[in-house]
Amino acid sequence: MKLFKTYYDYVDNPTRALEELFKNRSFQLALWGYFVAALSWVLFFNTGDGLSAPAFLFKLCILFAAELTVGYIAAAFCSLFLDLSQIKNSAAELFIMVGTSCFIKGMLIAFALISAAFPFAKLGYLCPVALLLVFGLQLGFLIRNVMRTYNAQVGRAFTAWFFAAVPFAAVFVLLGIFFIWGIVLIV
DSSP states (O other): OOOOSSHHHHHHOHHHHHHHHHHTTOHHHHHHHHHHHHHHHHHHHHTTSOOOHHHHHHHHHHHHHHHHHHHHHHHHHHHHHHHHTTOOOOHHHHHHHHHHHGGGGGHHHHHHHHHHHOGGGTGGGGHHHHHHHHHHHHHHHHHHHHHHHHOOOHHHHHHHHHHHHHHHHHHHHHHHHHHHHHHHHHO
């Protein structure tokens, strides 16, 4: 299935390209995006570790399932916020939007390969910067696409994705509390 005639069709009219993408309900493209994100995570954190093939495939499958789960939960919460804000939307379209934004995480593969190629440069210290850059680009992509697709204002689009991140932040805080509590009980 060919979504666009040429690359220039997407560049000239990104709003029409998004409409085509959502009209076709391109779950296949979204799944490829989630797969690229999972592959990016595995390669980013395990380049140069001598990971065996079964361990690589196991990590890839677990992270692919995690990316899908994060994608549909984020799409559901974003859709809920947009509905509460009286902005007509579709959770399936938001799921596809999150999946296509996952292609941005492919930049992590490039960073991992460059840092592995030049170990003397100690580029590993820039990993947090690379992660922040990728997450910032992905958030900008999602905000811009919500604005274009649903004619939302910048504040509402940002708040919708921020609202979608709240459950994940709560999980990380609870895991941190239980981790510290576990350490205190051991000592």
